[in-house]
Each structure stands twice: as structure tokens, then as C-alpha cells.
Amino acid sequence: MKPKSKRDFSATGPSHGRRIPTVAIFVETATSWGRRVIAGILRYAAEQGPWHIQVEPRGPDDEPDIPPNWRGDGVIARVADARFSDRLAALGVPVVNVSSIKIPGVDYPRVTTSSDAVCRMAVDHFTVRGLRNFGYVGNLDQSFIHGQYDAFVRALAARGLTCSACSESESPEELVRWLRSLPKPVGVLCWGPRIGRLVIDTCLAAGIAVPHDVAVIGADYDELQSEASYPPQSGVRMASEQIGLIAAGVLDLMMAGKTPPQEYWAIESGGVMAKLSSDTLAVSDPKIAAAMRFIQGHFREPIGMEEILKAVPMARRSLERKFRQTFGMSVIDRIRQIRVNEARLLLAGTADPITLIAEKCGFSSYNYMIRVFQTDTGMNPSDYRAQFRARKL
Helix, strand or coil: CCCCCCCCCCEECCCCCCEECEEEEECCCCCHHHHHHHHHHHHHHHHHCCCEEECCCCCCCCCCCCCCCCCCCEEEECCCCHHHHHHHHCCCCCEEECCCCCCCCCCCCEEEECHHHHHHHHHHHHHCCCCCCEEEEECCCCHHHHHHHHHHHHHHHCCCCCCEEEECCCCHHHHHHHHHHCCCCEEEEECCHHHHHHHHHHHHHCCCCCCCCEEEEEECCCHHHHHHCCCCCEEECCCHHHHHHHHHHHHHHHHCCCCCCCCEEEECCCCEECCHHHCCCCCCCHHHHHHHHHHHHHCCCCCCHHHHHHHCCCCHHHHHHHHHHHHCCCHHHHHHHHHHHHHHHHHHHCCCCHHHHHHHCCCCCHHHHHHHHHHHHCCCHHHHHHCCCCCCC
């Protein structure tokens, strides 16, 4: 028998001869986003497979290497241009796209993070810290990055707020000039952790205080890059691993000859990881600032107005009025918002029972958490968590 080449990834099961599907992944391994997407695919394959998977080291700008003699059953890829799409179509196998880039005429099923959800979370994080001035940094020449900026503008407009922007492609001197020109304090959302690091480093070099003058969030929290920054960088936990999980489920369905239930999935994010780069309170009233700090430090406990007023003595009506004027929401709504964000992180990142998560987040009961979570996210906690679990569609 002629030996298989190392590029022939067809395989059979170890004991009963069942053929194992061969799947190629064309997603960069050099970024945290790509590695987490791939981790989601591998997790699905381990739990619902097995699959025989081809994945090779590559950067975000490397040309995908499709072996000329590759024989497989399906592909999950970041399809960033029409030429690569044509090469994939020539393979004659099902393809699932995990790129946020929408290419005219390319109609593969697509799984991405919801930019609107990411930006709503960033705006929530900024505004409850009293910030009313905002900026965005990213390469606005790229349509998919401009799409995130547009989502940020929409999320701010819903609060009656506006935003300035600076393209990453501008010179370092222009970035400094732009940062200095912004009214302070200001919250700046960045396309990703690399851009967030650029903004933080530029501020520090220019003598602009982070976070007190410029609070920074990177859209796509990355633990390594966050902790390597000084101060550590806050970020929205993008839906990378669940993109991989759902993309794998869609591909599994297609490899079985079935039609996916939809053509596009916009996945909710996992909440904001708050670090020092956004740890500020743009509040002039010391009692309102103290009340906010008390809430942030005690939201996991069964606190309400009575406990806050004991910690920060003042008239209840005065607290309610000034808090709403400062943060645009009631005290109780702010407590609920913090608890829901914490619940997002625990639902996505742990296997804790939902009843225990309700307790950890300070909700008075499991049923109350369900009602509040559904109101704030449009999903119940079980459905939200399901996005982070390997399952067949």
C-alpha cells in the first residue's frame, strides 16, 4: 500500500473502522483571539467528535496555506478576502466563516462577536464611573473596525452622548495631539488589546494620567497583554471560544448534509474584565463617589439603600437624586448592572450551578436573578451559558 503523505489527514476510528471527519482550521494562531477560537473548535471536537484536525502556526497577515492535495470534509476559516474565499470554494467542502469582515458575494455561514453587545458593555462600564467624554482608537480604514466604531457611536447616542475618534494609522504625534485635545476625564475604547496598550503607553509618555484623565478599555480582553500593560488594561471579554464552539457545531451539521438553521450568528460577549486602566470615578461630589465605591466593594452582599446610607450618611432622597444626575440611573439599577456583569463572567468562565452564581453575585434569589438577567441581556442564564458549551445544533 502506498503510504499516505503527511498532508493526507483522512483517518478512521481506532477500534471499529468508523471514518473520522477531517477538518482544516484557517485561523491565525499568533493572536489571543485566534487561539481562543481554535480552542473552542478543539473543545467541540473532543466532546462531540472525534475529528482529525489540521491547524498550522500563522499570523493574522499570513497567506493561508491550503495544501494542493488536501482531502478533507470541512473548513473553519477567517475569510478576510474574496480571493481566499474562491480558493475555499474550489475545495468543494462545507465552510464556516469566523471573520467579522462581510465580503460582498461571500455567503458562507458566519459566526462572530456582536459588536453592539461589546460596545454596550463598554459604555455601561464607562458611564457608571461618571464619564461623559469618549473616544475611540482603531484602524478606521478597515470596514470591520469601522463597524465597531459605529456600534460604539450608537451605544453612546442611546445615552445622549457623542464620541471622537482617531485612526491607529495616524502618526504617533497625531495620536498624542488627539489625546491631549480630548476633554478630560475621557473614556477611550480601543479596537483590541494591542491598540489599548498603544494608547496607554502614549498617554504615559505624554504625561497624561491613566486612568484619571484617560480611562482605557480594549475590546477583546487578553490576560497576557492586559497584565503586561501598566496600568493593567481593562477589556471586554470577547466571545472567541464560543465562536469556535458554535462554528464547529455549524460545520458538524453541514458535514452531515444538513442545512444550518441560520446563516449568521452574532454572539454575546462575556462581560467586562475591570482592571486599573479604567479604575476611575469622574465624580466631584465626595459622598456620591463614596456611595459608588461602597457599591463596587459590596455588591456581592445583600446590600440596598439602607446599607449604603449607613456607610455614607446622607438624606435618602438626596442620594437618589444626585446618584441619578451623576450616573444616569438609580442606585438599585447600578447595583443590578454590576451583578449582571459579574454573572456573565461566572456563567461563561465557570461550571458553578446557576443557583450558586446567583448567591455569589448578591441576588436575593435564583428566580430574581433569572428575571433581572433576562431583562438586561434578552437571554436567560441557561441559554447564555449554553453559548459557551460544546453541543450539536
